[in-house]
Amino acid sequence: MRRAMMAAALLGALAGLAADRQVYFGDLHIHTRYSFDAFLFGTRTNPDDAYAFARGAPLRHPSGFEMQLSRPLDFYAVTDHGFYLGMWSAMTDPAHPLHGDPDARTYLDAKTTPERSRAFRTAGQFLTDNFSEADVRGAWAEIVASANRHYTPGELTTFIAYEYTSSYPTDRGNLHRNVVFRGDAAPIMPFSRLDSLNPEDLWAWMDLQRQRGMDAIAIPHNSNGSNGHMFELTQTDGTPMDAAYAARRMRNEPLIENTQIKGTSDTHPFLSPNDEWADFEIMPHRVATLLRSRPQGSYAREAWRNGLVMQERDGVNPYRFGVIGSSDTHNSGEVFDEDRFVSKVGTLDSDPVGRGSVPVNPGEEIPGYREGSNIYFGASGLAAAWADENSRGAVFDAFRRRETYSTTGTWIRLRFFGGYGLSEDMLDAGRIAQAYETGVPMGGDLVRQESAAPGFLAWAAQDPQAAKLQRLQIVKGWVADGRSHERVYDVACSDGLAVNPDTHRCPDNGAVVDISDCSITEGVGASELSTLWHDPYFDPDQRAFYYVRALENPTCRWSTWDAIRAGTTPRGSIAATIQERAFSSPIWYDPAG
Incomplete structure (x- = not known):
């Protein structure tokens, strides 16, 4: 009886603390000049600029105009791509050995849409051939330092973070995750697709960092472009999912990003034919391709359903995840408003023609206009978390317990x-x-x-x-x-x-x-x-x-x-x-x- 009374008292005390929770809005998916693709798209703003934007300061778009939020955000994370991190930015230094290299200059000096599109398609081989761990470490150190400089509890919570940009090796199905650290310390190098394409290897690395006192979560995004691979019914090697796999996945991935610029991944009309609102901001393509993405295995609602079936049949459920939204902007910031949307990839889609929303002049050639993905982009999304206070620990704890939700860009409570x-x-x-x-x-x-x-x-x-x-x-x-x-x-x-x-x-x-x-x-x-x-x-x-x-x-x-x-x-x-x-x-x- 005494134990039961003590338990009831504890629950009551915890409930009292929870009653003070407030909802905080943020964006956990931001690319700056340190992302190899954002740089090629014209972005020259850095993490400091991104965090100032989150507070409400104006931000210069790669095309020259200013962007500004209608109101400040509560939390923010710069999540530049871990692979080739900061390499282009480093080459802009006149002292860098590749600064004057003719091949490097074709990338650094790309200005027109055709030049930048061609640079994006061919950059991987050049960066692989000239890979510099020192450049990556330098950019990562600056990202970590910037997040710590701009962290002001109660005003703006900044998280040390980066993007693990993996894809399925045989069909380019998207397996991207953003890795978000809880505290002010991070490993000396991010784990990237250059280390492994297998997300299970990322989880093992995260478990190791956790043992070293650096807790983190990985947040998958754009499952809609995964071609069915984000929410598979087996492990990567084809073996059945077991309790250890489910625990490892949920320990490391308690959330997914189910809405962002590249579409909303709640459900699909093919999967939910009786849901009149399922056909919403559907991105039909795999990421950075014009290949169609298979709906099965690519949307959150179906994953939750499949998780129930697996739990009923096998006693394991690897898909007990919550949701957030974020932007995936490659401009260091996104304004979220439909009437002010400037899309995501720098100069390539900063005007209506580049976005595919207005007709082009007869005979004018615009790369990817008719069949491109830009017209499917949406002015989304926001992450919302019910937390005890606006601090790293409290907001991260809300992520862990999944007391979170997503919006498609408006501040719905x-x-x-x-x-x-x-x-x-x-x-x-x-x-x-x-x-x-x-x-x-x-x-x-x-x-x-x-x-x-x-x-x-x-x-x-x-x-x-x-x-x-x-x-x-x-x-x-x-x-x-x-x-x-x-x-x-x-x-x-x-x-x-x-x-x-x-x-x-x-x-x-x-x-x-x-x-x-x-x-x-x-x-x-x-x-x-x-x-x-x-x-x-x-x-x-x-x-x-x-x-x-x-x-x-x-x-x-x-x-x-x-x-x-x-x-x-x-x-x-x-x-x-x-x-x-x-x-x-x-x-x-x-x-x-």
């Missing part, structure tokens, strides 16, 4: 709890501790409680600088008879509308967009939506996951803004409008307790 005995008034500021004490937040695990059915408490608040909210949804995945299933439920509607109990859908709230000028319907939509929802088909014997998706009223896509400013019509093959959204990390239900 989102909360999600699951548990037994929850009530909607627990969302009130004075009672939020009870939600933590009674249930689990996004990213958490729910266990069976006799024959009771859990409730799910969902809340979203609009970004005051964006459109109002249209609906709040809960996406469920579950296993029955050895197969996974999914269903999307509208759970809260704007404008006093009610969910249809048969279709589980909100009525249309009448929000429309005038494509001629991008004006939107005034007076419709909600500033906040919340509900306590119970699964009408809950089965206590079925494994399941639940996550929240919040949808704004429709607004113009960036490509439509480009077309209007150019005095032309939007491309008919591309959506003229979008519904910005936020995705929570899931809550998993385990019937085994």
